Amino acid sequence: MTVPEGNIGRVLVGSAELATRVRELGAQITEDYAGRSPLLVGVLKGAFVFMSDLAREIRLPVEMDFMAVSSYGVSTKSSGVVRIVKDLDVDIAGRDVLLVEDIVDSGSTLRYLLRLLAERKPASLEVCALLVRAGARTDDIAYVGFSIPDDFVVGYGLDVAEHYRELSSISVFEPANSASLPP
Numbered sequence: 001m002t003v004p005e006g007n008i009g010r011v012l013v014g015s016a017e018l019a020t021r022v023r024e025l026g027a028q029i030t031e032d033y034a035g036r037s038p039l040l041v042g043v044l045k046g047a048f049v050f051m052s053d054l055a056r057e058i059r060l061p062v063e064m065d066f067m068a069v070s071s072y073g074v075s076t077k078s079s080g081v082v083r084i085v086k087d088l089d090v091d092i093a094g095r096d097v098l099l100v101e102d103i104v105d106s107g108s109t110l111r112y113l114l115r116l117l118a119e120r121k122p123a124s125l126e127v128c129a130l131l132v133r134a135g136a137r138t139d140d141i142a143y144v145g146f147s148i149p150d151d152f153v154v155g156y157g158l159d160v161a162e163h164y165r166e167l168s169s170i171s172v173f174e175p176a177n178s179a180s181l182p183p
């Protein structure tokens, strides 16, 4: 895929701030899940960097699995119509499931996944989201890293056209023209 036209703009959350917050989230999860072995479910692809760091800050024997989903089409994203591209490998019945997301934007992916996973009868089902859009509903999200403004952000797992996931900070992407941004 070609590199999107535009620039990496200001840093919204720097790598040190990310590390501190991830450590705090890991400590809180360690306390909340004491005596249990949560199953971390990462939503690909964006969550892989956050989940990798988070897992290493949880002082419990965690297990990990991943799902990949995609919306049926850009125009339907907010409708909550989501398709499973890769399902879980494990049965979650009776498990303490912690869904790990990089960003909750419209919330439609999260709503769909929570409904789907709840039907599989986990012992518990909670959400840990690194980023949540300011103003988004957070009642379903037990662990929030940062609330962020409505900028297009990249880095630490987040991409624009599959680029910049590897950046260690989260920055604003400034497109050369608005047509370079996914709607």
Ligand code: PRP
Binding pocket: 043, 044, 045, 046, 047, 070, 071, 077, 101, 102, 103, 104, 105, 106, 107, 108, 109, 110, 158, 159
């Ligand atoms: C992002 C993010 C969430 C979803 C959130 O994934 O990882 O899964 O969008 O958006 P929503 O709240 O509006 O539903 P994306 O579709 O960009 O795929 P990626 O993780 O592979 O980059």
